Amino acid sequence: MFFYLTMLNLTKYLSEVCPIISPNEQDVTTLGALEAWKHGDFLCRNYILNCLVNSLYNVYCNIESAKQLWESLEKKYKTEDAGTKKFVVAKFLDYKMVDSKSVMSQVQELQLILSDISAKGMILSESFQVAAMIEKLPPGWLDFKNYLNHKQKEMSLEDLILRLRIKEDNRRSANPSSESKANVVESSKSKQDRKRKMSFQGKGKQKEQF
Incomplete structure (x- = not known):
């Protein structure tokens, strides 16, 4: 996503806030620059939103600026990524x-x-x-x-x-007997798992008949 926004020359809106000008500002150049910034921020924000799945779009669509939207998403995924890292490290250690x-x-x-x-x-x-x-x-x-x-x-x-x-x-x-014993243990375990599964399915079918 960041690469795509870079190609569109919109990444500055991920870190910049909207320029503040005086309510009485009359300078055409200043007003034009403000409108150009707002338009760029609008494009950046909507490009990001359009890349989200519907469930996430509904959560983030009311965020007003591209910067706030980007920071919210970054925080969400950094937190999730940290949790995933801890899980895989624990899996290795255990x-x-x-x-x-x-x-x-x-x-x-x-x-x-x-x-x-x-x-x-x-x-x-x-x-x-x-x-x-x-x-x-x-x-x-x-x-x-x-x-x-x-x-x-x-x-x-x-x-x-x-x-x-x-x-x-x-x-x-x-x-070879030791190896065979290991294979028997693995085979026995898999057979037991299959039996449990078949037994469960059989019970389910009996319930359906009633």
Whole structure:
């Protein structure tokens, strides 16, 4: 929106207030400048309003100047954005890997959260992401976690993910029953969810028959 207003040369109305002149002012140039300013402010205000959905338009249409309108919208969305940032950060901090799921699938989930954090404009260094991912490894990976923490050479995130994939493949080959058990847990959980859903739908149909 700001870029669009810049193209129209209207951004000054987002920060300027209406010029004040004497009620007895007779100078044609001064009066003309005031009318030109009011017209520009009118255009800027209405360009902004026209970009709003109907529900927001009804809330903000009575604001008199482009500056007041812009500041009101900016305050609203900055507050909402701050709340969203806190939510995604909390999601990252609370995330804990478990032994009952594939580590690589959990790594992918963690990468999605990190991607959301980056999309919100919060930049986390790669070394921080690597350290955080190691710290979140499940209890069954404690020995490998300690091994990674004691490595002197700094790893990239790509290197870490590759190491985790190789390690998981090796663990799967060495102890297939453990991996099968994890898959059974995940499969059992999904089946239970489906049963609950079908049971709920069945009850709904019985009610409809009455």
